[in-house]
Amino acid sequence: MPFTVSAQTAEPSSGLQRSLLLYVDQQQKGGLTENQLLVLSRSLLISLQAGIPGIAVSDAAGSGQSASPAALSDLALKAGADFWLWAQVSVDAGKTQLHVRGFDILAQEKKFDATLTRESLLSPLELPFEKWDDLVSLVTSSLSSGEPQGQGTPGPQEVTLTVRALPGTLITGPGGAKAQAGKDGFASLSFPAPGEYSLHATLSGYYPLTRRFFLSDNREVFLEQTPHSWWALDASLLEMGYPSFDVSRFILLNSLYVKLGITTYAVGLAFTDTQAFTSNPLTNLVLQTGIYLRPDDVLFRPYVNLGAFLRIVVAPGTLVGIDPLSWGGLQFSIGTEIGRSPRGRFFFEYQPMLYAASVPGLFQASFGSGNPPAGWSFSPKSAFNFLCFRVGYRWPL
Amino acid sequence: MTCSPPPFNLAISNFAKTAKKLTFVGQVGPINPGSLNLGSQGNEDVVFIPEKDGMGGITTQSGFVLTMDPMSGQQISFVSNNAGYGSPMPLGPLSTDSYPNFLVQSVKSTHNVIAFQFDDTTPTNNRYMLATGNPGAGTFNSPGGWIVLNTNFINAPVPPFFFTNARVIGVSIYPDPNPALDRSYWLFRDTGGNNYLEGEFDVSQNPITPPGIAVRGLATYDISSFVGNLAKRVLYYFNPVTARSYVSVWNSPASPGVWSNWVWIDAVPTNGQLTGVDHRIDALLTTGELFSTEGNIGRVFDPTTPTGSLEATFPLSDVRFIGEVYIGGTPTILFSQALWFGNQVTFNVYSIPTSQLKTLGQ
Numbered sequence: 001m002p003f004t005v006s007a008q009t010a011e012p013s014s015g016l017q018r019s020l021l022l023y024v025d026q027q028q029k030g031g032l033t034e035n036q037l038l039v040l041s042r043s044l045l046i047s048l049q050a051g052i053p054g055i056a057v058s059d060a061a062g063s064g065q066s067a068s069p070a071a072l073s074d075l076a077l078k079a080g081a082d083f084w085l086w087a088q089v090s091v092d093a094g095k096t097q098l099h100v101r102g103f104d105i106l107a108q109e110k111k112f113d114a115t116l117t118r119e120s121l122l123s124p125l126e127l128p129f130e131k132w133d134d135l136v137s138l139v140t141s142s143l144s145s146g147e148p149q150g151q152g153t154p155g156p157q158e159v160t161l162t163v164r165a166l167p168g169t170l171i172t173g174p175g176g177a178k179a180q181a182g183k184d185g186f187a188s189l190s191f192p193a194p195g196e197y198s199l200h201a202t203l204s205g206y207y208p209l210t211r212r213f214f215l216s217d218n219r220e221v222f223l224e225q226t227p228h229s230w231w232a233l234d235a236s237l238l239e240m241g242y243p244s245f246d247v248s249r250f251i252l253l254n255s256l257y258v259k260l261g262i263t264t265y266a267v268g269l270a271f272t273d274t275q276a277f278t279s280n281p282l283t284n285l286v287l288q289t290g291i292y293l294r295p296d297d298v299l300f301r302p303y304v305n306l307g308a309f310l311r312i313v314v315a316p317g318t319l320v321g322i323d324p325l326s327w328g329g330l331q332f333s334i335g336t337e338i339g340r341s342p343r344g345r346f347f348f349e350y351q352p353m354l355y356a357a358s359v360p361g362l363f364q365a366s367f368g369s370g371n372p373p374a375g376w377s378f379s380p381k382s383a384f385n386f387l388c389f390r391v392g393y394r395w396p397l
Numbered sequence: 398m399t400c401s402p403p404p405f406n407l408a409i410s411n412f413a414k415t416a417k418k419l420t421f422v423g424q425v426g427p428i429n430p431g432s433l434n435l436g437s438q439g440n441e442d443v444v445f446i447p448e449k450d451g452m453g454g455i456t457t458q459s460g461f462v463l464t465m466d467p468m469s470g471q472q473i474s475f476v477s478n479n480a481g482y483g484s485p486m487p488l489g490p491l492s493t494d495s496y497p498n499f500l501v502q503s504v505k506s507t508h509n510v511i512a513f514q515f516d517d518t519t520p521t522n523n524r525y526m527l528a529t530g531n532p533g534a535g536t537f538n539s540p541g542g543w544i545v546l547n548t549n550f551i552n553a554p555v556p557p558f559f560f561t562n563a564r565v566i567g568v569s570i571y572p573d574p575n576p577a578l579d580r581s582y583w584l585f586r587d588t589g590g591n592n593y594l595e596g597e598f599d600v601s602q603n604p605i606t607p608p609g610i611a612v613r614g615l616a617t618y619d620i621s622s623f624v625g626n627l628a629k630r631v632l633y634y635f636n637p638v639t640a641r642s643y644v645s646v647w648n649s650p651a652s653p654g655v656w657s658n659w660v661w662i663d664a665v666p667t668n669g670q671l672t673g674v675d676h677r678i679d680a681l682l683t684t685g686e687l688f689s690t691e692g693n694i695g696r697v698f699d700p701t702t703p704t705g706s707l708e709a710t711f712p713l714s715d716v717r718f719i720g721e722v723y724i725g726g727t728p729t730i731l732f733s734q735a736l737w738f739g740n741q742v743t744f745n746v747y748s749i750p751t752s753q754l755k756t757l758g759q
Contacts, residue, residue, distance in 0.1 A: 242403070265405060268403060280405045280407070319414065323410050323413075324410060324411075324416075325409060358417050359413055359416045360421060360424055361424060361736045361743055361745050362409055362416065364736070364738060365406070365738070367404070371738070372739070383404070385404070
């Protein structure tokens with residue numbers, strides 16, 4: 001069930017009358033007709049006048065003036081205003097965005113520069129009825145934060161954020177405030193308004209979500225939660241040169257997994273003085289298990305893997321099968337995913353590999369007669385590559 | 398940029414298939430090639446010959462490094478505990494014909510080696526030498542020096558055989574279970590004719606002393622139809638168990654331009670070509686089989702079938718055949734492999750019971 005908590009707001013102070021010039025335009029190919037732009041301007045004007053008692057708002061839409069700050073200040077002064085609000089609308093990808101910038105001429109200070117988003121295209125019919133509470137809050141707070149304040153500027157208030165989410169979703173707000181979506185899928189939290197807040201939503205089996213909201217009034221938001229994937233696909237380069245592909249399957253969702261991969265040396269990047277590519281009829285099959293060490297909504301999500309690899313040689317006519325020189329070995333990796341997107345993330349791994357060697361000296365000899373390559377150490381029955389890295393991208397499937 | 402080259406070499410992996418069936422006897426080195434007057438990989442073909450310890454086995458703690466450098470000729474060095482002692486002993490230039498100019502093996506005593514040298518053009522110069530290494534004194538030398546082969550090694554010349562100037566055109570060493578000695582078999586040719594005779598001589602730490610044993614008596618016979626007129630060099634083997642003699646001949650008048658292999662079983666012309674044995678033969682094994690390492694490919698032939706037959710083939714890569722020895726009473730094949738890492742050379746020594754050699758081809 002929704003619930004609310006009250007909070008104090010500041011008292012209005014000065015009785016100075018403030019006057020605001022509203023200037024609305026759109027980006028080139030902004031998607032609105034001139035009439036729609038006018039309707040939008042009036043919608044904003046009405047909201048501001050209604051939402052900020054005592055303020056005088058004039059509308060400069062369609063004036064044809066340049067939207068430079070200096071020009072807007074000139075325009076505002078000519079209109080007798082001491083605050084200008086520039087709003088530029090753009091419609092793209094099903095969203096309506098309003099880039100707003102407020103400037104206090106009395107304080108000679110830019111008060112805000114923000115982008116307001118509506119998750120839909122606002123039709124001409126909807127425009128006049130759209131609530132611009134977020135914009136009103138921005139202007140209100142700007143006027144009240146400066147020395148001159150409009151008469152009747154509303155003080156702080158407590159607003160309720162109602163969250164629609166999957167039942168059982170745990171919502172965590174600032175200061176550790178928590179609420180859990182009930183069977184009806186609603187959870188509510190109350191916050192002092194206006195203000196910007198961050199919510200963190202978690203539910204087993206779903207990717208965690210972090211959302212930021214600007215609240216100036218009671219509001220309801222819907223959290224679009226994405227089911228956590230049981231599978232993932234990696235594409236990467238081992239040692240910065242050899243392509244690898246891995247498929248992971250979680251055993252414990254979002255934590256413990258097994259991974260089957262393949263690394264081919266059939267095509268590799270060499271970047272030596274004499275060649276750009278290498279080609280060897282060798283493929284590694286890799287079976288690993290791993291575990292994530294942090295939740296998946298952090299920017300850097302570390303993990304560790306441990307597994308074994310099998311070296312397969314496919315050189316028809318010469319050698320086909322498990323490499324008789326080294327059947328494979330063990331590999332450990334510690335890495336991190338980079339990013340928060342549930343759609344995919346880059347990753348970087350440090351991956352030392354221990355090779356079994358069937359015949360002393362031969363594995364080392366396979367590198368040729370030069371000095372041993374950097375990052376390798378050899379013993380009679382093994383070889384250790386301690387300077388091995390992998391970079392790649394991981395897609396949940 | 399890749400962190401390192403791919404950890405793979407097809408030739409070495411392919412050889413590893415063979416090497417896994419071998420017993421890894423030991424590793425010698427790393428050795429600074431400069432300490433043995435060696436060059437570097439690419440112009441050196443080097444073989445480590447482990448010492449026969451005189452107790453029916455071998456040791457890799459000491460041995461001899463035979464090098465065949467086309468730039469500086471051939472030489473043999475004494476190595477003990479991964480260090481060379483004394484000066485390498487030069488063996489002369491590489492052969493100009495298709496035959497190896499040298500036969501080098503350790504002998505069944507501490508730090509001793511024997512080398513047979515063959516002169517391509519003047520077989521009267523063919524000779525042998527016993528050399529001894531001494532780590533304590535830091536020396537490697539031959540007290541007796543080179544000894545010419547063709548002087549009075551067989552008793553009682555019988556006309557028309559003139560032993561004082563006879564040529565020894567082929568020598569092989571055959572392993573013997575005796576812990577103190579092995580056997581060598583020599584093929585003599587008359588001074589100016591196509592009369593041939595075979596002799597047996599012990600190889601030990603002591604100089605080879607005449608008279609040897611004429612393995613088919615003192616009767617001579619003409620095998621010039623397949624070894625050529627007044628032959629100067631063949632690869633010769635004698636099986637003391639079956640009394641069969643074999644020669645591997647390059648450019649035989651009966652098979653010009655190729656290696657051909659021939660057998661005879663008595664001092665009369667009971668001989669024939671082993672047409673199924675079509676590569677150079679490097680050893681007659683105690684199993685009675687013939688072993689070829691020509692082209693770095695191991696081939697085992699059964700010479701007892703009417704024309705000889707190939708029994709097994711396997712890659713040897715850069716592994717060199719050392720010889721057959723008795724280890725603990727078991728006839729065993731030894732191989733050497735030189736591994737060059739940076740400015741160091743290391744030798745792997747492998748073995749396999751002779752009876753299992755054919756399994757390398759499976």
